[in-house]
Amino acid sequence: MNEQDRKKLIAENDLRLRKRLARRNGINSGLRYFVLTFVGLLMLYPLIWLLGASFKSNAEIFTSIGFLPSSFDFSGYVNGWKTSTEYTFTTYFINTFKIVIPKVIVTVISVTLTAYGFARFKIPGKKFLFSILIATLLLPNLVLRIPQYIMFNSFNWLDSYKPLIVPSAFAVDAFFVFMVIQFMRGIPKDLEEAATIDGCNSIQVLTKILMPILKPALISVALFQFMWTMNDFLGPLIYISSVRKYPVSIALKMSMDASALVHWNQVIALSVIALVPSLVVFFLAQRHFVDGITSSGIKG
Amino acid sequence: MAEVVLKSVEKQYPNGFKAVHGIDLEIKDGEFMVFVGPSGCAKSTTLRMVAGLEDITGGEIWIGDKCVNEVQPKDRGIAMVFQNYALYPHMTAYNNMAFGLQMSKTPKNIIDQRVREAAKHLEIEDLLDRKPKEMSGGQRQRVALGRALVRKPDVFLFDEPLSNLDAKLRVSMRVRIQELHEMLKAEGVPATMIYVTHDQVEAMTMGDRITVLNAGRIMQVDTPMNLYRKPENLFVAGFIGAPSMNLVDGEIVEMGGKVFVSIPGGVLPLPEEKAEKVRSHVGKKIKFGLRPEDIIANEVHEGGEGFVTGSVRVVEQMGNEEFIYFNAAGTQFIARVNPEQVKNIRKGEDYRFWFNLAKCHMFDLETEENLTL
Ligand SMILES: Nc1ncnc2c1ncn2[C@@H]1O[C@H](COP(=O)(O)OP(=O)(O)OP(=O)(O)O)[C@@H](O)[C@H]1O
Ligand SMILES: [Mg+2]
Numbered sequence: 001m002n003e004q005d006r007k008k009l010i011a012e013n014d015l016r017l018r019k020r021l022a023r024r025n026g027i028n029s030g031l032r033y034f035v036l037t038f039v040g041l042l043m044l045y046p047l048i049w050l051l052g053a054s055f056k057s058n059a060e061i062f063t064s065i066g067f068l069p070s071s072f073d074f075s076g077y078v079n080g081w082k083t084s085t086e087y088t089f090t091t092y093f094i095n096t097f098k099i100v101i102p103k104v105i106v107t108v109i110s111v112t113l114t115a116y117g118f119a120r121f122k123i124p125g126k127k128f129l130f131s132i133l134i135a136t137l138l139l140p141n142l143v144l145r146i147p148q149y150i151m152f153n154s155f156n157w158l159d160s161y162k163p164l165i166v167p168s169a170f171a172v173d174a175f176f177v178f179m180v181i182q183f184m185r186g187i188p189k190d191l192e193e194a195a196t197i198d199g200c201n202s203i204q205v206l207t208k209i210l211m212p213i214l215k216p217a218l219i220s221v222a223l224f225q226f227m228w229t230m231n232d233f234l235g236p237l238i239y240i241s242s243v244r245k246y247p248v249s250i251a252l253k254m255s256m257d258a259s260a261l262v263h264w265n266q267v268i269a270l271s272v273i274a275l276v277p278s279l280v281v282f283f284l285a286q287r288h289f290v291d292g293i294t295s296s297g298i299k300g
Numbered sequence: 301m302a303e304v305v306l307k308s309v310e311k312q313y314p315n316g317f318k319a320v321h322g323i324d325l326e327i328k329d330g331e332f333m334v335f336v337g338p339s340g341c342a343k344s345t346t347l348r349m350v351a352g353l354e355d356i357t358g359g360e361i362w363i364g365d366k367c368v369n370e371v372q373p374k375d376r377g378i379a380m381v382f383q384n385y386a387l388y389p390h391m392t393a394y395n396n397m398a399f400g401l402q403m404s405k406t407p408k409n410i411i412d413q414r415v416r417e418a419a420k421h422l423e424i425e426d427l428l429d430r431k432p433k434e435m436s437g438g439q440r441q442r443v444a445l446g447r448a449l450v451r452k453p454d455v456f457l458f459d460e461p462l463s464n465l466d467a468k469l470r471v472s473m474r475v476r477i478q479e480l481h482e483m484l485k486a487e488g489v490p491a492t493m494i495y496v497t498h499d500q501v502e503a504m505t506m507g508d509r510i511t512v513l514n515a516g517r518i519m520q521v522d523t524p525m526n527l528y529r530k531p532e533n534l535f536v537a538g539f540i541g542a543p544s545m546n547l548v549d550g551e552i553v554e555m556g557g558k559v560f561v562s563i564p565g566g567v568l569p570l571p572e573e574k575a576e577k578v579r580s581h582v583g584k585k586i587k588f589g590l591r592p593e594d595i596i597a598n599e600v601h602e603g604g605e606g607f608v609t610g611s612v613r614v615v616e617q618m619g620n621e622e623f624i625y626f627n628a629a630g631t632q633f634i635a636r637v638n639p640e641q642v643k644n645i646r647k648g649e650d651y652r653f654w655f656n657l658a659k660c661h662m663f664d665l666e667t668e669e670n671l672t673l
Contacts, residue, residue: 191386191388198447200403209388213389
């Protein structure tokens with residue numbers, strides 16, 4: 001065997017080996033994708049079923065198991081939107097946003113300021129105050145309901161959105177404060193000192209330096225607050241009494257116990273619509289949000 | 301005009317730790333002053349008090365003709381370069397440099413002109429659109445330098461700006477900073493520079509004068525050459541110079557009217573000039589100091605007045621020089637020799653090491669002061 005033949009043989013062998021490896025890789029990843037897809041579908045199935053069922057007629061919902069409707073019937077959406085009350089769902093959506101948007105804004109502002117205070121300033125009794133703040137994390141929300149109700153009642157705030165929004169302006173969401181403090185601790189103090197020398201006062205340090213760096217964390221805060229408030233049922237139920245002011249979460253429930261006959265297709269259609277804002281906001285903010293929970297935003 | 305004057309400046313941290321014990325220092329206008337000292341000696345603390353980032357708990361700091369104790373950092377006419385660059389991560393290099401001027405409401409065209417000018421000096425023109433994370437360490441530090449430069453401060457403050465860079469880059473940045481200092485002087489706007497480092501080479505090569513600090517006190521303030529040749533006390537003698545000065549226990553003795561110093565391995569006759577200085581200490585113990593290059597490893601009596609016999613433990617070849625570690629009477633010495641002149645020194649063998657006593661230092665054990673200046 002001369003040199004050339006040997007080289008050729010080696011090359012052939014090499015190629016065969018590589019092909020086999022590639023094939024095995026192909027099989028492997030095929031299997032992996034199959035399993036992942038299957039499990040993913042399994043977990044998503046209720047959602048898919050919900051989407052499908054929203055197009056079914058009321059009778060079909062309980063008779064067929066599959067998620068594909070026999071025919072696409074939009075009456076669930078059309079009739080559901082009208083609701084059995086004197087207001088359409090448009091009103092309820094507007095109401096929801098009247099709560100959610102101010103609440104998210106005041107939350108972000110108050111949480112940032114509070115975290116800044118705790119993370120960067122010398123305050124007498126800071127340790128004690130901070131431990132109180134963290135202790136409120138452990139307090140079940142339930143025990144606060146009655147005293148809060150009495151308090152807001154004496155403020156004459158019942159049947160308004162104030163009890164739902166105003167507390168957030170005082171950074172009551174201890175979890176968010178805690179989270180932002182943790183992020184802030186990861187930011188080197190040099191930056192703030194450099195900014196001080198560059199002429200920033202403490203508020204400018206916060207708005208011009210810290211907040212841009214904290215953006216992922218703040219977006220996470222806004223996102224969580226958005227979703228939690230969208231889905232909050234108990235709060236509006238307790239404080240809002242006139243139908244005109246109901247948010248989506250209550251209106252949805254209302255459409256279920258209007259009379260003996262529940263139009264399930266309408267309820268389901270409205271549930272699908274109620275999911276949309278959260279999904280849209282989540283996907284818009286997704287990149288930053290994931291950034292926010294995995295890194296402190298500063299590297300190197 | 302911006303000389304920086306510290307008048308018995310003190311610093312006590314809130315936890316009660318006293319970091320600075322009354323520092324008096326005058327830094328001349330346009331001077332390059334280096335603070336050097338071991339870790340924890342309060343170099344940074346002192347610098348940060350000048351910057352206004354740290355409260356002063358005693359004494360006064362003057363910049364120019366103003367006492368700045370109560371003046372905000374931004375109004376002190378200073379700019380600072382940090383060890384970790386401290387560039388704003390969300391801004392481009394351009395905006396990092398422009399930020400300070402924007403804050404002081406400087407007109408846009410002037411900002412642009414100054415930033416581009418500084419970028420040209422520092423050769424970072426093509427980095428202006430990049431964010432800090434898209435730059436190398438050396439590039440970041442140049443941007444940080446640019447940020448200080450565009451503010452046209454009276455006083456530049458540097459806190460170990462090069463210690464995160466690799467050795468080669470450090471040398472080139474060192475030269476760049478020196479050039480910057482010269483350039484400002486040539487342009488008729490000399491800037492005072494205070495430069496903190498723990499790197500001796502940086503200190504010796506960059507400083508017009510050096511302040512040696514130890515545990516919150518000034519040990520000596522002088523030109524690099526004087527610190528090396530005439531250390532005022534034991535601390536400076538041991539701190540300046542690498543490898544450091546041989547410092548061994550000794551005793552001054554007088555025999556037949558002549559003054560000798562007795563050290564491990566030998567009793568050496570002191571030259572007249574040195575003898576005069578220590579005559580008052582006859583019979584007392586002292587610290588004897590001699591720089592490694594003042595020890596001659598040779599059989600021939602060559603410029604040395606006395607010798608000790610030592611056995612060689614290690615020979616370190618540095619190429620242009622050799623460090624010879626030897627033991628004499630249980631005490632270790634180090635000699636720094638020229639390999640051209642001294643050949644055939646082998647490990648484990650005994651040699652005579654001649655001491656150039658005209659260059660020796662002797663320190664009082666109690667005050668630690670140099671008796672031989
Ligand atoms: N915030 C603080 N609170 C209490 N003590 C401090 C504080 N900052 C620094 N110190 C102490 O003050 C002393 C001087 O610190 P400083 O940072 O000035 O040292 P340094 O000379 O810059 O050291 P290095 O070369 O390591 O940077 C040290 O002993 C340090 O422990
Ligand atoms: Mg330091």
